[in-house]
Amino acid sequence: MNYPNGIKREFKNIKTYGNRGMNLEQDLNDTNTYYLNSDIAVIHKKPTPITVNKVDFKSRNDAVIKEAHFIIPSTTDYNGVYKGKYIDFEAKETKSLTSFPLSNIHKHQIEHLKKIYKCDGIGFIIVRFVKLNKTYLLFINDLISFIDNNTRVSIPLSYFEEKAYIIKEGFNPRLDYLKIIDNIIN
Amino acid sequence: MNYPNGIKREFKNIKTYGNRGMNLEQDLNDTNTYYLNSDIAVIHKKPTPITVNKVDFKSRNDAVIKEAHFIIPSTTDYNGVYKGKYIDFEAKETKSLTSFPLSNIHKHQIEHLKKIYKCDGIGFIIVRFVKLNKTYLLFINDLISFIDNNTRVSIPLSYFEEKAYIIKEGFNPRLDYLKIIDNIIN
Numbered sequence: 001m002n003y004p005n006g007i008k009r010e011f012k013n014i015k016t017y018g019n020r021g022m023n024l025e026q027d028l029n030d031t032n033t034y035y036l037n038s039d040i041a042v043i044h045k046k047p048t049p050i051t052v053n054k055v056d057f058k059s060r061n062d063a064v065i066k067e068a069h070f071i072i073p074s075t076t077d078y079n080g081v082y083k084g085k086y087i088d089f090e091a092k093e094t095k096s097l098t099s100f101p102l103s104n105i106h107k108h109q110i111e112h113l114k115k116i117y118k119c120d121g122i123g124f125i126i127v128r129f130v131k132l133n134k135t136y137l138l139f140i141n142d143l144i145s146f147i148d149n150n151t152r153v154s155i156p157l158s159y160f161e162e163k164a165y166i167i168k169e170g171f172n173p174r175l176d177y178l179k180i181i182d183n184i185i186n
Numbered sequence: 187m188n189y190p191n192g193i194k195r196e197f198k199n200i201k202t203y204g205n206r207g208m209n210l211e212q213d214l215n216d217t218n219t220y221y222l223n224s225d226i227a228v229i230h231k232k233p234t235p236i237t238v239n240k241v242d243f244k245s246r247n248d249a250v251i252k253e254a255h256f257i258i259p260s261t262t263d264y265n266g267v268y269k270g271k272y273i274d275f276e277a278k279e280t281k282s283l284t285s286f287p288l289s290n291i292h293k294h295q296i297e298h299l300k301k302i303y304k305c306d307g308i309g310f311i312i313v314r315f316v317k318l319n320k321t322y323l324l325f326i327n328d329l330i331s332f333i334d335n336n337t338r339v340s341i342p343l344s345y346f347e348e349k350a351y352i353i354k355e356g357f358n359p360r361l362d363y364l365k366i367i368d369n370i371i372n
Contacts, residue, residue: 042301044261049233050251065236068251075230079265081272084306088267115228120270 024093024128031173041178043080043087049073074108082178083185086121088113093128099154100127113140122181129157136164137180210279210314217359227364229266229273235259260294268364269371272307274299279314285340286313299326308367312353315343322350323366
């Protein structure tokens with residue numbers, strides 16, 4: 001397959017997006033904007049990686065990409081700095097009531113998070129169980145531990161309840177996930 | 187203008203690139219690959235940011251971007267983790283023999299580096315004077331200090347000689363810039 005999970009849905013919804021409720025990505029972007037404007041942290045979502053095949057240089061002021069392809073990301077979507085520490089995570093929603101399918105995260109991304117862990121970075125995944133209205137933060141060591149000790153292709157909700165941290169929703173910031181990071185820094 | 191400096195050159199050279207000598211970007215990519223494979227650091231170049239206007243979903247296995255535009259990056263090109271610390275930098279070449287034109291770095295990127303500095307991240311620029319065959323690392327505080335105290339639109343070579351650090355070229359890693367970071371961590 002030539003494009004990552006979610007890309008199709010994401011770009012097909014460009015025009016119909018407006019009427020949807022807030023989703024995890026929007027909540028995280030709002031939260032990161034709050035962190036940025038408050039000088040708390042600098043955490044950005046990375047651009048979607050593509051390979052460009054054709055570019056049309058119409059004028060001195062405009063270049064139009066005429067052919068490009070999505071490529072599978074080799075890293076996670078979000079990274080940045082908080083109190084000098086390196087922060088790195090992937091965020092996913094699931095409609096399941098009972099488990100989070102690991103197919104939502106590319107193998108490359110898990111390898112990337114393992115590398116981050118080895119270099120003493122703070123890596124995690126944020127998973128929202130949409131229908132349960134619950135958002136969890138699971139640190140990379142607990143994610144790796146699950147993968148290494150299980151043959152299951154999904155992480156049961158009970159594992160999140162046991163090992164992960166609930167991110168409470170608020171007004172501003174929407175999802176104060178750095179509060180959980182404070183516990184492991186201190 | 188709708189696309190960042192360098193984009194036009196970069197993509198126009200797609201086909202003729204092969205015969206050029208090593209450039210700064212290639213040197214840094216090789217160095218970062220060495221760091222990655224040696225579990226020393228995880229530092230990646232970010233994808234070029236674009237806005238996608240039209241996507242053609244030809245088949246289940248392929249999505250082709252039919253129209254997209256480059257956008258001015260709001261962050262630097264490189265970031266990652268070294269010994270738990272957040273690393274963030276921009277890299278530029280200049281053909282000048284005497285100074286580095288500040289127009290090579292977008293205002294957004296300097297604002298970004300200032301934010302990184304406030305959050306205790308390690309931010310810098312790497313500048314190669316191609317014709318002098320010298321590559322410097324200048325930390326963000328010295329870059330800001332220059333900008334705040336000068337009306338000049340370029341940083342003279344003498345400022346690099348005084349404030350920046352020379353990055354020595356080697357075989358592998360090509361440009362061991364993390365050696366310089368070690369000095370400020372310790």
